[in-house]
Amino acid sequence: MANFVKVIQPGLSTTVQDLGRPSHQIEGFPESGAMDKFSYKLANLLVNNHRNSASLEYVQVGPSLYFNCDSFIAITGGKVQATLNDRPIKQNEVVKVNSGSILKIGQMTSGNYGHLAFSNGGVITEPVLDSRSTTLRTNMGGLDGRALQTGDSVPIRDSVVMPSLQARKIAIEPEHIQTIHFVKGPHWQMFSEEAQQQFIEQEHQLSGQMDRMGYRLKGNKLPVPEKSLLSEGTVFGNVQITRDGSPIVLLADRQTTGGYPVIATIIRADLNRFVQMRSGEAFKFVETDMKSATQALVAQQKILNDTFENWYSNRYREPIGPIRRNAIKIAELIRANK
Template sequence: MTNIVKVIKSGLSTTIQDLGRTRHQIEGFPESGAMDKFEYQLANLLVNNHKNDASLEFVMTGPTLKFECDSFIALTGGQMHAKLNGQRILKNRAIQVNAGSILECGPMETGNYGYIAFSNGGIVTQPVLDSRSTTLRTQMGGIQGRALIAGDNLPIRDSVIMPSLQSRRIDWDVETSNFIRFVKGPHWQMFSDEARKQFTQQSYRVSEQMDRMGYRLNGTPLPVPSKNLLSEGTVFGNIQITRDGSPIVLLADRQTTGGYPVIGTVIKADWSKLVQMKINKDFHFIEVDMDTAMNALVAHQKILNDNYEKWYQGRYVEPIGPLRRNSIKIERLIKNNL
């Protein structure tokens, strides 16, 4: 049986992503990778994958897929309408999928980004610079460096084994908040007291100028430092202030270097909240120190670690779920011949 998933409908900007080209930004290549790294890793964890196995990322509306092999999937990210063979399925749980099944992922009610993980190693396209992530503006990775289109075939490995299948679920939803925490950026002191005070006291909204490169924020423009800067390396979450005083938060497909002053950097524990924030939702920035940022990250990671440990410990607890490949195939063969 061919080990592929066929794309019937592509959804909106559906791409193959992993954790990105983290070691190649110094060579001038965008890091790329999943926009919401927490939800991406959660999807992989649910189907017993390595955290860096490639999955699908989509924006607002997901794809329709036909499975030509057996697999297990997990959907994470914003709240979405999803159906498997016409029956509603829920996100944040491992779901068994048989060959011939059709998965439909409709519009999302909350959040901006959704993820579909496939068991037994995810999507096995050819890596480019140590990553399967798609970078649209450089046409790298994924399938010919582009978003999916109808008729594409996604190569996966068939899978009929999943320990702790019944317990692989988590009560979790996209984080929503009216604040985003940040640490001072390298150019914090270049901004006037007035600009720093305004930055932390006023409300912002994500504008319609939002994509994988970054989110431009709407708010009262800040006074901008007059000093010219040399270009410096960028990181996910950098808050650059442009010449017109508007903040841009740099994200997965950001440029590798930038010359705008960086007033702050969004802490890693709040990346998911920012990436999933809807257009025109009011929020404000809160400054925190490095200790607070690290503690928040540890607490965030603990959610993944605790659930992994729970599922691992429960792998032999009834109901065990599919564990033995040959016995499952024999059982199906017998049923088909009755």
């Protein structure tokens, strides 16, 4: 029988996601993939997966799952009070799960997106266009191209070995976001100096119109260029200005092309923080340059690299290091028959 987790409660818009299919945008397919890529990569790193292994992404309410096999899991992203067999478990560290266990993630107290990673390769649905990511509006990828439903079986592999288990944790400090950095967009010069200044100086607020395609911002309307544009390709983090002067930040499931002028693009290092902001939260845009944006992304990646190096140096520590799988299974059988 195949190994799986059974969905008891699906949570809110829980889908299978990996790093998406950016190379297929040229063919008209949305990129999709994880919204908070830092949390996604961290979850995979914690359970010793490849960086592009598929995990479950949920929105504000996480799923409840029954495990029919042994596994190791990690929960990252928005803050939750998860339990395993009704006992509290921590985020941002590896948790051993025995067959027959029930995981309940529940309601987030902060943030929008969470990730649940499974060891030994993650969720193993059939790839579509080089990705297991779900694109809901095209019913593509993931589990039949849709969000999880009660009774679904999510395929995973069993796992009983986890190198440097005790060391696999990381402290993530909560932060109050007041600024989001951007680089000038391809149409920055089309906007008047008044519009440019207003974009930087005014406070922007997240509206209630938020999904994986984009977040609409509230604030004083920006003056809009009179010149019409042909449709151009879009990227994750583009800030388009609509005809009524409202900014929309394009995200993972955005359309592949757009005809609204792009005044700015949020830097990659800040996108993870931005997507976790909730409706009603306010911030200001701060301009930066490509060199600084690159340095910020390198510094963010260094957190993951340094964390891995620390775990690797502890790989031979108990309780689980490079021990043979059969030896662990035998030990479990002995304990069960005492």
